[in-house]
Amino acid sequence: MANKKLSIISGAGISVASGLKTFRGEDGLWEGYDIMKVASIEGWYDDPALVLDFYNKRRSQLKSVEPNEAHKLCAKLEENFDVTVVTQNVDNLHERGGSTDIIHLHGELNKIRSSKNKKHTVHFEGIQKLGDLCPDGSQMRPDIVWFGEEVPLLDKAAEIVQVSEVIIIVGTSMQVYPAAGLISYAPEHAEIYYIDPDPQMNFELSRLKNLRVIQKTAVEGMEIVYQHLVK
Structure with a gap:
């Protein structure tokens, strides 16, 4: 049987423990x-x-800087799920943490x-x-991708979220659009985990039925979600 589709929407908060x-x-x-x-x-x-x-x-x-445990757990989930990381980050810590399918919405520092x-x-x-x-x-x-420019990979990211059975939001407050609007593409049945030490509910998040809010840092939250998903 094919692995479940899992998407990770990440932001700068996931790299804080690495020193960024x-x-x-x-x-x-x-x-x-x-x-x-x-x-x-x-x-x-x-x-x-x-x-x-x-x-x-x-x-x-x-x-x-080096990838931290949160980056590594994102990669480790590939052992059990079909994982795509949709990141707002321009660093390469997801790659160095071992993730193999990454969409950089806002570009890459090393390009x-x-x-x-x-x-x-x-x-x-x-x-x-x-x-x-x-x-x-x-x-x-x-x-x-700077303010005032189009986000060329936004449609591709939306297509990934649209077919995801599990979605993890980590390291982003989901307040900056258009990336914050990606969660509106989540299927109604998807399991959604929102990891943030100070969670802010935007319009799209507040409408979700299967949302679990985990008020922890990226590293702590990813450990909780990983243990929950990989029983």
């Missing part, structure tokens, strides 16, 4: 930077050098692309500079 800060801190900053200056298309147009410097630092930081053609991407782990040009003559930029 959440995308949007209480002060509205990300690693000390004004979010709109480094994570919006307007910010890129205003000061591309600042944006490149910011993502160079984030890329370098990735080399000093850069043409400013003109979003399909022209390359793997990159170094320091990006102004003047690094794509073969089409455009400045290479981080392959990140």
Whole structure:
């Protein structure tokens, strides 16, 4: 018999135990930077050098952190389920934790692309500079989906959620759209687990019949859900 389809919707909170800060801190900053200056298309147009410097630092930081137990448990679930991770994170900790099927809604730190053609991407782990040009003559930029840009993999993620029998929400407050709206595609019969130390119920979450809220950190919550699902 085929394994049940399980999708994991993850956000920055799952990487906190690895030493990465959440995308949007209480002060509205990300690693000390004004979010709109480094994570919006307007910010890129205003000061591309600042944006490149910011993502160079984030890329370098990735080399000093390791996946935590929550990432590893996401991967371990593949032994019992057909798992797809739909993540809002741009880090590679799910990959390094062992997950094999991952949709990065907001792009990836270790990729850069043409400013003109979003399909022209390359793997990159170094320091990006102004003047690094794509073969089409455009400045290479981080392959990140910024505020003001479409989320190209949103439809693919919605299709995955739509056929999932089990859904785990971990490390995301489900307050930032359009990603927060993905749960509205969940089948009526799906088992849904929402892990958050300070859970906030959005409109879609409040309508779910089979929702189990686990008020724990990502690591603690994933351990509980894993033990429950893999009896």
